[in-house]
Amino acid sequence: xxxxxxxxxxxxxxxxxxxxxxxxxxGALLLIQAIQxxxxxxxxxxxxxxxxFILAMIPLLRLILIFTALILIIPRFIEPSLQNLIxxxxxLGIALGFAFKDYVSSLIAGxxxxxxxxxxxxxxxxINGIYGEVKHIGMRAVQIVxxxxxxxxxxxxxxxxxxxxxxxxxxxALQCVANFYLHPNHDAxxxxxxxxxxxxxxxxxxxxxxxxxxxxxxxxxxxxRIRAYPIEPYQQFRFISDMTVRAKAGLKNLGIIFAxxxxxxxxxxxx
Amino acid sequence: xxxxxxxxxxxxxxxxxxxxxxxSDFECPIxxxxxxxxxxxxxxxxxxxxxxxxxxQIKSEEALQTFSRARLDELVPEIDWHAAVDALDCALDxxxxxxxxxxxxxxxxxxxxxxxxxxxARWTGRHNARLIAKPKQEQILEHGQSWLNNWxxxxxxxxxxxxxxxxxxxxxxxxxxxxxLALALNGDxxxxxxxxxxxxxxxxxxxxxxxxxxxxxLRAFDGERLSILFSQLAxxxxxxxxxxxxxxxxxxxxxxxxxxxxGASKYLKQLAMRCRGNAEIARQFWRESLxxxxxxxxxxxxxxxxxxxxxxxxxxxxxxxxxDENIALILHALLxxxxxxxxxxxxxxxxxxxxxxxxxxxxxxxxxxxLHHEDWQITPMGYLASRQYLNAQNFLLDDF
Numbered sequence: 247x248x249x250x251x252x253x254x255x256x257x258x259x260x261x262x263x264x265x266x267x268x269x270x271x272x273g274a275l276l277l278i279q280a281i282q283x284x285x286x287x288x289x290x291x292x293x294x295x296x297x298x299f300i301l302a303m304i305p306l307l308r309l310i311l312i313f314t315a316l317i318l319i320i321p322r323f324i325e326p327s328l329q330n331l332i333x334x335x336x337x338l339g340i341a342l343g344f345a346f347k348d349y350v351s352s353l354i355a356g357x358x359x360x361x362x363x364x365x366x367x368x369x370x371x372x373i374n375g376i377y378g379e380v381k382h383i384g385m386r387a388v389q390i391v392x393x394x395x396x397x398x399x400x401x402x403x404x405x406x407x408x409x410x411x412x413x414x415x416x417x418x419a420l421q422c423v424a425n426f427y428l429h430p431n432h433d434a435x436x437x438x439x440x441x442x443x444x445x446x447x448x449x450x451x452x453x454x455x456x457x458x459x460x461x462x463x464x465x466x467x468x469x470x471r472i473r474a475y476p477i478e479p480y481q482q483f484r485f486i487s488d489m490t491v492r493a494k495a496g497l498k499n500l501g502i503i504f505a506x507x508x509x510x511x512x513x514x515x516x517x
Numbered sequence: 518x519x520x521x522x523x524x525x526x527x528x529x530x531x532x533x534x535x536x537x538x539x540x541s542d543f544e545c546p547i548x549x550x551x552x553x554x555x556x557x558x559x560x561x562x563x564x565x566x567x568x569x570x571x572x573x574q575i576k577s578e579e580a581l582q583t584f585s586r587a588r589l590d591e592l593v594p595e596i597d598w599h600a601a602v603d604a605l606d607c608a609l610d611x612x613x614x615x616x617x618x619x620x621x622x623x624x625x626x627x628x629x630x631x632x633x634x635x636x637x638a639r640w641t642g643r644h645n646a647r648l649i650a651k652p653k654q655e656q657i658l659e660h661g662q663s664w665l666n667n668w669x670x671x672x673x674x675x676x677x678x679x680x681x682x683x684x685x686x687x688x689x690x691x692x693x694x695x696x697x698l699a700l701a702l703n704g705d706x707x708x709x710x711x712x713x714x715x716x717x718x719x720x721x722x723x724x725x726x727x728x729x730x731x732x733x734x735l736r737a738f739d740g741e742r743l744s745i746l747f748s749q750l751a752x753x754x755x756x757x758x759x760x761x762x763x764x765x766x767x768x769x770x771x772x773x774x775x776x777x778x779x780g781a782s783k784y785l786k787q788l789a790m791r792c793r794g795n796a797e798i799a800r801q802f803w804r805e806s807l808x809x810x811x812x813x814x815x816x817x818x819x820x821x822x823x824x825x826x827x828x829x830x831x832x833x834x835x836x837x838x839x840x841d842e843n844i845a846l847i848l849h850a851l852l853x854x855x856x857x858x859x860x861x862x863x864x865x866x867x868x869x870x871x872x873x874x875x876x877x878x879x880x881x882x883x884x885x886x887x888l889h890h891e892d893w894q895i896t897p898m899g900y901l902a903s904r905q906y907l908n909a910q911n912f913l914l915d916d917f
Contacts, residue, residue: 291840
């Protein structure tokens with residue numbers, strides 16, 4: 247395709263066109279900023295499903311605004327005919343494919359993430375072993391904040407290759423597990439009942455969801471797990487702590503001995 | 518106060534003010550869609566502001582003044598639960614006569630502040646039944662066999678008026694109540710009546726086996742019932758019932774007498790809806806809304822007609838910080854246990870007793886909780902705000 251032909255695709259922009267395009271970009275940016283500030287502010291004053299719904303709307307609305315801005319801008323520079331668009335997109339595709347492959351792949355994955363919703367704002371997810379709450383879904387990357395209050399930015403490209411573990415999947419129901427390791431010589435039925443009551447009496451318990459106590463014998467003792475749901479996902483650590491503290495007190499009252507595995511040196515060469 | 522059974526026979530269309538119904542038949546007063554929208558808008562506004570300007574006085578009320586506490590006690594005295602005992606008698610008549618083996622116990626689920634314990638205590642006296650005292654906190658936590666072992670061994674009906682005081686939301690606080698319920702439902706303890714607060718009922722139904730088909734509760738007070746109740750309360754202190762007029766519209770809020778009660782005013786319907794059919798909470802809001810004209814004593818003496826103005830709804834107590842989880846935990850604990858001392862709160866909540874005391878003092882300054890004997894309890898004026906607060910944070914609520 248000759249240079250003359252490519253230049254024929256574009257409309258010669260005048261000052262008015264630049265002004266219009268600037269206004270469109272400025273308006274879109276302003277609206278995106280407003281959404282990104284206002285929606286979390288409103289959502290953080292709500293609880294449960296309404297909170298998660300409002301948070302999940304943010305990336306979708308931003309995508310709609312970006313596409314709307316592009317639809318308004320492109321006809322101001324290009325005559326939008328099939329004949330014009332095919333060569334232009336082809337050229338762009340080749341250029342971007344080589345130069346910014348991963349970046350473009352992340353952008354496309356970002357669009358897919360908004361559509362498929364493997365994670366939404368407010369979800370608790372694990373990607374590449376990093377666990378945290380989704381705080382922001384950007385065009386290129388998702389920002390999660392870990393329980394240690396560390397922000398992690400993970401590109402959407404991980405969608406193609408990595409498993410995404412979503413603990414609550416857009417709902418307020420997030421299962422918590424409290425683990426207990428006991429000496430094998432005890433009345434398992436009694437302990438199971440106690441641990442069940444520990445969950446039922448926790449002030450954080452969500453009664454809409456079931457409570458289960460799983461018992462498993464191991465070579466070193468018996469492993470108990472309380473599986474239960476807190477009222478809100480952000481209460482998960484307080485919920486687990488509460489169950490752990492009260493279960494330990496209850497087990498101590500029953501005279502149950504906790505399993506103690508002696509620490510072994512990793513390096514045999516010490517001896 | 519209440520229509521007696523023989524009176525009911527003469528006037529079959531009269532409304533039974535006090536009536537016990539199966540818990541599954543309980544219905545909150547019908548909510549008008551406009552009122553729901555108004556209430557939701559008010560709550561939405563409250564998310565963003567700590568103050569609520571909807572409680573501002575309208576212009577016509579500026580010239581009115583509130584009544585003294587003594588005068589309010591005359592106009593709206595406390596509810597006499599005697600009539601509710603009559604209604605309970607009616608509801609239990611068949612059960613007492615037949616004493617069926619398949620339902621040795623009946624549960625009477627009380628709405629908050631509706632005198633369930635007092636009603637059951639009076640019923641006990643009337644039927645020479647045995648009143649069972651609640652177990653001590655130590656007995657609950659030590660699985661209290663002594664409390665069950667000392668159960669009266671007689672053929673007489675027994676009454677436990679406060680099941681809500683027989684457990685703690687603690688890992689070792691449920692064993693006693695489970696054992697008691699198993700024995701009672703099996704008929705091993707004889708025939709008995711068990712009273713329980715609605716919040717404890719909601720919790721216990723999720724942690725113990727309790728059949729709800731044996732449970733009765735008071736019918737909700739709709740606008741018409743409130744109109745009759747408030748008329749009766751005002752009648753009890755005056756020979757000539759005062760006129761209650763809406764300060765905004767000038768319309769009568771209460772019917773002049775029970776005989777020509779042709780439906781309740783919109784004001785009372787809204788009050789019933791807002792108070793979820795709870796007569797005692799409605800009575801407290803009613804007291805708060807009554808207004809007097811200053812310097813009118815001479816006029817009243819000459820005409821012998823008393824006019825009382827009813828101002829717009831007071832908002833009740835407002836809990837300002839909508840996201841304080843610790844406040845929600847403490848409110849919920851108090852409601853589920855129908856009031857608790859600080860020592861017991863420290864056993865069941867995941868924070869220290871000084872932090873609990875700090876929260877209780879904050880809530881006391883807001884008028885949400887108060888100390889009643891040794892127990893901290895939610896106040897009637899703080900109840901609706903507390904329920905709304907817990908609802909917004911998705912806590913377990915009662916069914917009423």
